[in-house]
Amino acid sequence: MSKGSRRLKTGGEIDRSQIINFEFNGTQYQGCQGDSLASALMANNVSLTARSFKYHRPRGIMGANSEEPASYVELLGDAASGSQPITTIVLREGLRAKAVNCWPTPSFDLMSVNQLIKNFIPAGFYYKTLMWPNWHFFEPHIRRIAGLAKAPERAPMSGQYESRYWFCDVLIVGAGPAGLMAALTVARSGARIVLVDDGSLPGGDLLNTKELLNGQPSKIWVNNVIDELDNLKNVLRLQESSAWAYREQNLVIVTERHPAPKQLIQRTWRIRARRVIIASGAIERTLVFKNNDRPGVMLASAVQAYINRYATLPGKRAVIFTNNDSAYQVAEDMIAAGIEIAAIVDCRKDPAPTHASPTGDIVHKTNHVVTKVVGRRRVRAVNLRSNATGDIKTIACDLLCVSGGWNPTVHLFSQARGSLRYEDSLSTFVPDTAAQANVCIGAAAGKFGLQEIFADALEAGHRAAIDCGFKILELSAPIAQTSAPYSIEALWHSNSDDLSASSFVDIQNDVTLHDVHLAIREGFGAIEHVKRYTTGGMGIDQGKTGNINIIGAVANQMNVALAEIGTTTYRSPFVPIELGAIAGGREDSAVLPYRHTPITQWHKDYGATMYESGAHWRRPGYYAKVGESLQQTINREALATRENLAIYDGSPLGKFEISGQDAIKLIEMLYTNQFSNLKVGMGRYGVMLTEDGRILDDGVTFKLHDDHYLMSTSTANAQTVYRHIQRFLQIERPEWRVWITPLTTQWSNATLCGPKARQVLSQLNSDIDFSSHAFPFMGLREGTIEGIKTRVCRVSFTGELSFEINVRSRDALKLWERLFEIGKPLDLVPIGSEANHVLRVEKGFLSLGHEVDGTADPYDLGMSWVMSKQKADYIGKRAVKVRRGQNRARRELVGLLTDDPYRLVTEGAPLTPDGKLEASEGFVTASVWSVARSRSVALALLADGRNRIGQKAYVRIKNDVIPVTITQPCFYDADSELMRS
Amino acid sequence: MLEITCPFCGPRSETEYINGGPSKVNRAESPDGFTDSEWVDYLILAPNPLGPVKEEWCHIMGCSLWFTITRDTVTHEILPSPETSNE
């Protein structure tokens, strides 16, 4: 080993000929193809890689996979990403990373002053501080020091996220020995499978150990299985992909971190499987003693992975501290790699590991525990204590390997609501009863012997294939080396008088044994309470290595069995997932594309500014001329309508045909007013309520023929109204013979309005008589215009003479262009939704989202005339009666005129009693500059408004009060003579 | 995301449906026969058990059928239920 490098000359799954350049905390380094960021840093002898969350203690690399509790980094540059475990980042050329939680670097961290104030941040600190003395006193400091990586400031410059749905017979999570064996078994049966693995290479723990299978290195078996799977059409294999959530009905969410298509940043799969085989392995846990978080304290299994897979030495002289047998196998590999083992410290009195019983110079300390690590930025020595005598001894070392035993990775099983049970012989929780069609196998089921794992996987694979209706071919498992039986003795923390605040049970969140004890003393003994009070297990790593030590500490302290304490709820995501990956490509416009009328291009060519106008329809907002201000444009368009001639594109209006012998029964149930006396060829304005008596929608319904009606709804509400009707018909009145046909997009319309509207129509080649006696207000006429089949409706949303000319959508542009041609000499002006808004406010017509805010009923809006007294029943009638019976003052629709006619009030602004800073008594629903009145006008919902007409009211805006006079909610043509003309 | 079986189209993901809340008694033919408080109860009281509940769903992105399922509110398990609202 050369000075400054910890890389072995040979071995490992790395390619020394392929050098990879990367940056960490601003310094350039080199690694090899096959490295993780963690192994590359370790090979470069960087041992201080992080600062801790609360206290900014120096931290190093502790794990080798997603269990890593200590070192999290932020990726910079084009691959920018928030907090990621340093161990799961595959080294790639040009990678730039930065440790989180430290400024400016981990070795010189200005925030570490927090270590001095840790007594001020005990368990429950946030709860206590939020109440007393004043959170704001602490907040700036806490916000600066706590938290993890900053979210990237901008989206990636290139590439995109993708989201996919997938279906399969069997989903296998994990490509370790169990997962591969199970996958092969199911795949050969012909069932459609997905095999997901979160490592950069398949093989799971086989990559980290020197196991032989069939007498050969395990790699050969792994590669053979992978080759076979990759050649089968019924297999989808997702490598470097984390299954991070298990939802209802066997839906597993998987994020692929480096999908093959180059343009993809990440891809998330939502996989619905008939059966799920969980072969997620097991995670080694830490042991709890003083300073168990120092750089150089590592999980024994991680040390083994760095030696065997990455050919990197985590230290030179090591102490191993264990309560179980697995660490002895690690010792063997460490010796083979040239690490000096100073001592194996085993808390058990009489361990009998068959593996590598310590020989030679190795000091084997049974019935001893490590009580303390000496050294701040790196382990320098450890203190051991004899359980028998209490004697303390110090041993110098630069590496402490800890093994607290193994926890089956039950996260997905538990997210799927499977129950766990405490297994004494393993000192851990294992899967008990599955709640969905899944099974845990191998180490995830608490089976740690390789031969036992293969047998388990074969059986589970067989069962899954048969359950899905497939036949099984003969298949046998490879022969493993005789593996030792596993034995463990529970040790939740070293017993010592020196258990100060720096014995960590959750290294990521800086939660100590002391915090857990404090939580219990303060009455938060239930495990879910301990979690929230201490934040233990709430970090990004979800306490993968430490949670059980918290449970153990609580059990010890309260003197009950672990089984009684239980676990906290496992939640997704299992590993940190980028928000972009969750959203996938499902941006607004991709999920709900905009809808365009057939006249859209004409509008754009004419200079329209297009708006969304409800229900994702894009519509002209206004057609600005060069040199006009927005207000000037709106005034010009509105004035043209009032004084001359205008046209607008009304195509998005909701349209339905209702037919059948019970059609009128349905219409009478939907609308508050009467329709049964409507004549063929005539329409009527109606208001619909929800069953709780609030306005749902308004519109005009025409009688086309007997038992055949045409209903129009507001643009934004078309879908809502359709659902409302369908629900009523299907659930409440399935026996009614009535059919509804949505026709919104089948018919488009051009609406001509203004005093000269009839002049245009009279010049058209049409078989319809447009004169006022032949075609009255609210009439509907069918015929042709310029050879185009049409339905013309005399309705008005502007208060002017108005003809809504409906044609099939494919004819819409032709009609529009013809109308424009004829209208041009008459100074026809196209108008947008802004001018429409002015015109309807001048008339006091209600508008959804303005006056109809989900609380108003027709009485509130002064529309008692629309509430039929004759009809026995309609939807919402009974509820309105209940409300009206209460005699409480309601907010009622009124008009507002500002004292200063040039002052516009703000839409949405509150009205308060006398303009004082008090609870509001209403609000402004609409406010416009009226072209008809040459002044500002507004509508408002105001408490007891109708009784106050003529009185003053006050609109309250920031730092000002606007005095107004309350008026009738109509500012133009109060008798509506013009639109009937 | 639940997997819900539409009686007409078969099993589909929850994203294709809208939830219409727990099933209630059918709307009375003559609401005037109820007292105010009875009608308010009908409007606002919905079954909300910890366990199986019958609820209305609509296959809005599919066939628009409204139908009833029995869902366990604790486990999200959808229990076998032969009935649909329009049978």
Ligand SMILES: [Zn+2]
């Ligand atoms: Zn359907």
